[in-house]
Amino acid sequence: MTIVKDAVVVGAGASGLFAAAFAGRRGRRVVVLERSAVLGSKIRVSGGGRCNFTNLNVSIDNYISQNPRFCKSALAGFTPDDLLQMIDRDGIRYFEKEHGQLFCKGTSGEIIAMLRRLCEETHVEIIYTTKIHDISKRGDVFVVVTNNGIFHCASLVLATGGISYPQLGATPFGYRIAGQFGLNVIPTHPALVPFAFNAQDAGNFGGLAGISIEAEVSCNKKTFRGGVLFTQRGLSGPPILQVSSYWRQGDAISINLFPDADAYEYLLSRRSLKAELHNILEFPKNFARRWCEIHSFIKPINQINDRQLKEIADQLQNWRLCPAKTEGHKRAEAVTGGVDTAELSSKTMEAKKVKGLYFTGEVIDVTGQLGGYNLHWAWASGCACGRYM
Numbered sequence: 001m002t003i004v005k006d007a008v009v010v011g012a013g014a015s016g017l018f019a020a021a022f023a024g025r026r027g028r029r030v031v032v033l034e035r036s037a038v039l040g041s042k043i044r045v046s047g048g049g050r051c052n053f054t055n056l057n058v059s060i061d062n063y064i065s066q067n068p069r070f071c072k073s074a075l076a077g078f079t080p081d082d083l084l085q086m087i088d089r090d091g092i093r094y095f096e097k098e099h100g101q102l103f104c105k106g107t108s109g110e111i112i113a114m115l116r117r118l119c120e121e122t123h124v125e126i127i128y129t130t131k132i133h134d135i136s137k138r139g140d141v142f143v144v145v146t147n148n149g150i151f152h153c154a155s156l157v158l159a160t161g162g163i164s165y166p167q168l169g170a171t172p173f174g175y176r177i178a179g180q181f182g183l184n185v186i187p188t189h190p191a192l193v194p195f196a197f198n199a200q201d202a203g204n205f206g207g208l209a210g211i212s213i214e215a216e217v218s219c220n221k222k223t224f225r226g227g228v229l230f231t232q233r234g235l236s237g238p239p240i241l242q243v244s245s246y247w248r249q250g251d252a253i254s255i256n257l258f259p260d261a262d263a264y265e266y267l268l269s270r271r272s273l274k275a276e277l278h279n280i281l282e283f284p285k286n287f288a289r290r291w292c293e294i295h296s297f298i299k300p301i302n303q304i305n306d307r308q309l310k311e312i313a314d315q316l317q318n319w320r321l322c323p324a325k326t327e328g329h330k331r332a333e334a335v336t337g338g339v340d341t342a343e344l345s346s347k348t349m350e351a352k353k354v355k356g357l358y359f360t361g362e363v364i365d366v367t368g369q370l371g372g373y374n375l376h377w378a379w380a381s382g383c384a385c386g387r388y389m
């Protein structure tokens, strides 16, 4: 069976559905081919089930890419306000958690319902459990051979996401098709992912799972603040997830356990006390005791000399840890790397050397920081593509 469409979108995630709906609005006949039996599986789990769907402070500074300016045009073409108009129209109630992060008051299912409705309204067809056997281009026409028929189209959109969370259906398919058409793909790394301790730190801190400490975490000149969470295997929590996107194997991370004060001044002000150091530090008790034991800072503070006090303060403000690895793609909320932005038009997401071939969303080498930026990139790049394809 051969089916002729104006556009075929591969992947029914945030960016694919947006691209499809925006093209459908222009009267384009669009079909979305999805390998799984549902749409928007990553949206469903996003934001702990409440979907942090955008961020009021979206700017190019929130994205990682070999070309950090690539996302500028798409972000300007579809802003958080544009999304909020759509969200309001659907009566989805939301709230700002912190730092401009917008979450659903209800569940992420409401965002999925909005996407489904957008597609229905614009006559976009979605075909589930589709296995794509082959993609080729004959003249100006793409031929997509699947278990659900052979599709002919002038525009082909790869919106297959990154390879984070493969358990939700992520595949490297988009990268493979980019390679097939001669486009460069930047190697991927897990991003927004917890760290695993090295063997020594696992022995030292493995027993602290569940403890969270407010701190500033730095790696490769990027610093983020928030609750550092100890897990059974390593470290997690917002600032850890954030720095993980900039971390490479072998790098150390630095944790400032005194982000609001000068640790040395603080210790000096308590110098006359007879209490043990760990009882003076205002951290969860187990952590304070363990941290002092590991660093051999186990004296009462009034017996610690000036040189040692400076050393302790330095350790408190620049505690360096060398993670063994990240928890990998299985636990990563995103990936860095992907289809090289140098291959794509920043205005339309079309491949410069293959007319009619588009990439949108996470499959492109554009990765957002934690806070709704990844979904906003999916909306904005999908919209840019849908307005042209």
Ligand SMILES: Cc1cc2nc3c(=O)[nH]c(=O)nc-3n(C[C@H](O)[C@H](O)[C@H](O)COP(=O)(O)OP(=O)(O)OC[C@H]3O[C@@H](n4cnc5c(N)ncnc54)[C@H](O)[C@@H]3O)c2cc1C
Binding pocket: 010, 011, 012, 013, 014, 015, 016, 033, 034, 035, 036, 039, 040, 041, 042, 043, 045, 046, 047, 048, 051, 052, 053, 054, 130, 132, 159, 160, 161, 162, 164, 165, 168, 169, 170, 171, 173, 174, 332, 333, 334, 360, 361, 362, 363, 371, 372, 373, 374, 375, 376, 378
């Ligand atoms: C646990 C978790 C929580 C997250 N929370 C947030 C959050 O709160 N805020 C935020 O901004 N971002 C969040 N993200 C990231 C965000 O979900 C993604 O960046 C975004 O969904 C990417 O959209 P996409 O459309 O590019 O890809 P995806 O949403 O991954 O969609 C790709 C689609 O393509 C399909 N597909 C793959 N291969 C094929 C194939 N060969 N044939 C057909 N279909 C295929 C997949 O099944 C999938 O439906 C989270 C991610 C995870 C994993």
